[in-house]
Amino acid sequence: MKFHTRKWVKPEDLNPNNSLFGGRLLQWIDEEAALYAIIQLDNHKVVTKFMSEINFINSPKQGDILEIGLEPVKFGKTSLTLRCEVRNMETRQEIIAINTIVMVNLGDHGHPKPHGKTEIEYINDRLEQTRIKR
Template identity: 50%
Template sequence: MTEYRQIVRKWVKPEDLNQHGALFGGRLLQWVDEEAAILAVAQLGTTSLVTRYISEINFSARADRGDLLELDFRVQAFGRTSLTLTCRVENAVTGQEILTLDRIVFVAVDDNGQAVPHGRTEATAGTERLRQR
């Protein structure tokens, strides 16, 4: 499989901070899940998918107001009904790692929430699969 990666940048704003003046961990996880889902939708060609699994979460450094973060996603594997991604979040200015997730698994589902085969085996750089439905 050809490696595919996508980098998304997020600016830490005052509304993203916790009571200690650092980026609220839940906000970062929200960003990761949302951006990973967008990537999964483009890869699988369907909006009918769910986040099934996120690996252990370990915040290795804090991010502060004004920091520019890079969320670096990579397609790790296609399963019959699933897509597995990885994500590394780092401070774009310092290069310091903020968070790494070894596995984020999305599963294509039907109207009843049951897993269904998606038929994809290779990554794509665009959104053309959404238009092929």
């Protein structure tokens, strides 16, 4: 799993128990999953369709730096299924695990649209293909 993003737990992210508010963490995960899918599917119109059971394993505290990791599980006809793990950057302690996040590629009218992708593409590879075509 590749950890793409780091988030710093600040006072405004805390719940009354002085640990990270779960909704804030889910917001960060959803945003990261959307960005990942947008880049992979090469389309800015991507939405979250489904998140499986969310397992909160440990509670981050103020000052912790978290890493959000995503890995593709499956390319569907109009979707990309991801797995997510969030861990404490310094201790590597697992914070949360989500086994299934389904992101759907949309067309101009907001309906699912086939994306034609079957495997992970990296930005450097896309840039290289653009250079070769020139």
